[in-house]
Amino acid sequence: MRPLILAVRKTLEKYDMVQPGDRVVVAVSGGADSVALLHALWEIRNDYHLSLIVAHLDHGLRPEGEKETLWVGKMAGKLGIPFHRDRVDVRSFQKERSLTLQEAARELRYSFLQGVLRKTRAGKIALGHTADDQAESLIIRFLRGSGTRGLSGIPPVREGIYIRPLIETWREEVEDYLGARKIAYLTDPSNQSLQYLRNRVRHELIPLLQQYNPRIRQNLVQMADLFRAEEEFWTKHLEEKFPGIVRSRRKGTLSLDIPSLVRQPIPVRLRCLRRAVETVQGNLRRVSLSHIWAIQALTEGPEPNKTLRLPQGLAVTRAYNVLNLTLSQEQGAPFEYSVPGPGYVEIPEIGRGMRFEVQSRKRKVLFEESPNVALLDFDDLDFPLTIRTVCPGDRFQPLGMEGEKKVKDLFMDCKIPALHRKRVPLLFQGERLLWVTGIRIDHRARLKPETRRILRVELI
């Protein structure tokens, strides 16, 4: 096993991550990876003339958060490194902005780190992602369906600011390093609880895939390198091609010239479309490959006038030779889906889906502390169920409350902006409202001591 320090030096140099004199903000959750990162950078700080700053964010998701913050602060103090901390309420932010918990946590975390960067006039933000995180990311993206961009994985350096000195180091090497130096770390710091899918991939899927190919992790990291190189090629290529396809551009809207677009080979065309979506809405959240293919089909289809609506509300309209992408205030049409039985139901209007699973009580329920999972008393329920958007007058008895309440009032109490309310799926049996997803289940549908069968519903 290579010593960790050597691996970190090699990665720093290979990707030209730091310059002499750099001030580096190290994001430290307190978990093994970030603690090892901090100590490794601390050990070599003089060789590279680095000054370090520790930044720690309490996501406000677990009561232990406060204690963990103190612990990280103490560690920074012992190393004589300035310590910056903050506490946020990820759940409120999530509701306000209609994000997934992960999206909300990520957004708050990066904005915190950027804040520390500015305040301390630092030049770099160091993150603790390892080669194992890289391999896991590739699997997650493969499962979701990805092109070269997705399969290029986690970038070692992003925007010249974010650096990941452990990205070519395996988790075993991190653990060996910490063990050899008897460095303590937290076993389940706050932001780990956000990683339900990643944990499952790590503990269930990768061990199985290793039976198929013992070197799968190494191969995945190599694949990421390859696709990152491809993506760099495409980025340059697109810089040449994209401007020639844009007809006009104003705030919140972009028009593409369809004849110029279809003259490009498919890989260029798809990337132009993705670039266009990103340009108008500022990000690519919840935009999948299949959305891009759908836009591409629109440009080639026989209908000269047609509109497509993307998850975040972006309207893509073809008007003969012009493709218009317009950011719409209208957050999508109402929807209604019938749920015939256990399984998965897609809700394309919001780019999400719901999974239904019937479980017997005895099975132990793990990792369920999420507003996107509901456990309902299935002794008293039956399929078909209905998923739909809110209608005037919808009401239910929120869990723990005595009387009924209008969903509209609940939305107001939870500060869900009017624009987002039409995007919240409600679960019904007939007229009976069971769950306002992300917020609250009905009191009468809750698990009771005598409940034998559980309906587990997850908003994905």
Added chain:
Amino acid sequence: MRPLILAVRKTLEKYDMVQPGDRVVVAVSGGADSVALLHALWEIRNDYHLSLIVAHLDHGLRPEGEKETLWVGKMAGKLGIPFHRDRVDVRSFQKERSLTLQEAARELRYSFLQGVLRKTRAGKIALGHTADDQAESLIIRFLRGSGTRGLSGIPPVREGIYIRPLIETWREEVEDYLGARKIAYLTDPSNQSLQYLRNRVRHELIPLLQQYNPRIRQNLVQMADLFRAEEEFWTKHLEEKFPGIVRSRRKGTLSLDIPSLVRQPIPVRLRCLRRAVETVQGNLRRVSLSHIWAIQALTEGPEPNKTLRLPQGLAVTRAYNVLNLTLSQEQGAPFEYSVPGPGYVEIPEIGRGMRFEVQSRKRKVLFEESPNVALLDFDDLDFPLTIRTVCPGDRFQPLGMEGEKKVKDLFMDCKIPALHRKRVPLLFQGERLLWVTGIRIDHRARLKPETRRILRVELI
């Protein structure tokens, strides 16, 4: 569910698979997919003015092969379609040519189909691969580590000759079609037994991955479409770039200009190297991404003179500004590896590896009828073991024989060409030869009635 016939029509037209008047050789193993393909093409033959020919190859791997051939012939007869058949001995061919069983079967199958094509003056060969095969291929290639080429999966049309009219049809649709029309098929025709890995992916891995993403199969097919489009782009791009990099070219050797090569961005560079390897050795069998990366490292490394040897014996030599690829008669240097315990040992010299697993007797052994798997009596054995190439004087007692025999004589009896003998791994404990891989185990190391622990060794 779409009717199969509609899906087949759509695919034929989308990929321009047939022309009116085409004579089409349909490869029919007798399994569900190929039987459905034959019947579907037969149903629509008049609409497309096709004349059909049935071709069936008995791989000589299972005693049922002969009966199956008769069965397929009878089916062709009932439909009034000319029937061509052959029987080959895949195992002998495999030994002669030092191939894996799959490679040998594939080579013989395609050469048989080409023969029928020529004999019947047909223009197309129709193969029964389905969308499920496509999804499984992508997973297999992902597990192995792949770039755009690998992830572009099974081509719907190859070389303008091979067509796959079921490539966008799901296996359920095939089964529905056969069920609705009460068409009989063989449940495990001869070439299914070759598909150990594919069967495991199908029955074990895909159901698990569907828990992560219920639409994974569909997404994988979409990924294959995307990467196929990328690969087309690259093929064209390479046609422009590759000639400018070649310095000289003779039979069995190719020289590349390193300065011209390194001026290309990495994705182009890697593809030029792969193209060069393919040009010299005629195929890319057992050449993985990591071999191509290794050649790339050679062009950039500090040593001005260095040689790399690829699995099929291709020598890649850097001499300052020139990279020479030479097909060598010498099939690689001898190798020796120690096996410390259960697990996987790579043999880069031959681009293969061996897996060691200790099992208790009670566990039922499945799918083991392969010359690449040995089950040895582990009560009488212990690690470390040794894997090495043959040395003069090596001898053992071949399973079922009375006395000892020289390995060299065994090679001669089995008609292993001298060039390939150095590539056959032998398994030893100390001086005791346990297994001549692919050929025979030692009689004394065989499982006995009283054996309690089994060492399962697989050449992969």
